[in-house]
Amino acid sequence: MDMKRSYYKDLRLFDTLPLGLWLCACCLVLAAVPFHVGNYTLYLLGYIAINVIVAVGLNVLVGYTGQISLGHAGFFAIGAYAAVLLVNAGLPIPLALPAAALIAAAFGLLLGLPALRLEGPYLAVITLGFGLTVENIFAKTPAFGGATGPAVPAFTLTLVPGWSREQNLYLLIMLLAGASLLAVRNLMRTRVGRAFVAIRDSDVAAACAGVDLTWYKTLAFAVSAFFTGLAGGLFAFHLGQVDPTTFNLMLSILFLAMVVIGGVGSILGPVLGAVAISLLNLKLKGLQLADFEQIPLFGPSIAGFLGRNFMETGMANIQFIVYGAILVSIMIFEPLGLYGLWVRSKRYWRAWPL
């Protein structure tokens, strides 16, 4: 059904015209948002878009190149710290953000080097160690602000004269998120992108076909780190503070969860996954016992049972149970994630009533 039948079709930016039109409509809605909603909604949308950038970047590595990373929180932290320190050193924000992303990409190159000879468990342990090391170094070096993190400078960039800080930040994040999506989509239509996919499908076959494994595996790490670092820089300004304990293993796993839940190896997938995880995160973080009383019929008895047997202070941890359950069920029932569900339902309706 969705088979590509010619190379020209494979090279198109959008698969179909309606898809392009829908994307334009989405862009228009997102562009109209800052005129109509309050600061808090802008903040939430910005948070989601930052996660989208990370997920799309991580997907280059996990979904397209088939390498695993349990240390992307490390690149995220490097981006955040680099952006803050560079701006503190006097660099303007439009220069500091790409510079931070490039610094993260340089670390991606470094981490990519051992990745050449490693796979599976070995790669997992190296990336895991990288994430922990970065977190540790930032948290324990006084030059980086120690346990409280460095002071984040005010976001003073004005893209549209007369807009507030929140509106400007929203615009910047959305523009960069859009640019990242476009960049990754375009990258995947080039020689480099096809080399990544070839490595994922079989690195031996790719090497036989003339793909330089050393170069492309390292490059995949660097590209992925670039986007994650960019998102990290945005995150620092968006949150207004940098706390080294944020960048822990759980964050790396959440990034991975975004890609997996959305669907590895697609553009739409990580976007859906990032939106889903961010919304769940925002919803479940503030869960109260009273929320369980809202459940129809059994509400009070459920709340009573939970109140007796579980700690009320630990309720925020329900989010991890939910993420874990989603991760496991995605892997068991629909390995292509939300994107797979979307493709499957599309196919069902197109072939209806068969």
Place this chain on the structure above:
Amino acid sequence: MDWLVTFLQVVFSGLAAGSVYALIALAMVIIYRTTEVLNFAQGDMAMLCANVGLAFLVTGALPFPLAVAAALAFAALLGACAEFFFLRRAKEPTVLSLIIITLGLEMIVFGFASWKWGGEPRDFPIPLSPADVLVVGGVIMGHLELATIGIAGLIIAALFFFLARSKAGLAMRSTQQNRAAARLMGIRVRRVEMGAWSLAAMIGCIAGLLVGPAATVEPYMMWDPMMKGFAAAVLGGITSLPGAALGGAIIGIVENLFGFYVSTAFKSVVPFAVILLMLAIKPSGLLARHYVKKV
């Protein structure tokens, strides 16, 4: 000779920490050898078992040996359930999807434990007092540390014996080497895989019960031992049981030496530096044969 006593003291406490890492590493290696799954939930499953043990001990007011036995039984059940309900259900799994399933399992267990018992650190009462020490030539050895090393050594020895001599151990080895052939020879491979998970969960549970009294019982208690245990397993070559035990001891001792002589702040990073060094020199691990992927 003061420096020698100090040195031995540091090595001794490193060895005590290392035996816990070795247990976690062994548990991971047993699962990896039999089913080719990297179990990232190992640490948090151990944390859950330690919590359950504490609940039996304090809330259930069971005597200590019974509480430990109950925690072990719970661990065996937990491991079997994890294999039966999560891992076995995966369709045509890849390495990545198996890792993600165990990560999902880890999050479920972590979320459940920290919801049920909260984030407050709690003491784990044991029939040993921290003041009981044995002094040998100036080196102070706490009874708990000695017990940790002793129990770990005993379990490792029992495990080697079990896997090398028993029929079940033979079944596990053949399942790992060739699943289809093992099945044709009449080995119930699924049951063997479930058994491996149970066994690993019980070993993890013992590690949790050893960490609990030495530190405190709280949701994050096994994160650090888990990372070190994973590092130890990789250091030993992920498929080798003696390698895992040796890796645990090396990581525990090197980490403690670094923490004492160089810097405490970066102590927890050292194992990964050791791994990086080892992978650069001998990518297949200390005691494993070179691993070649079948295409």
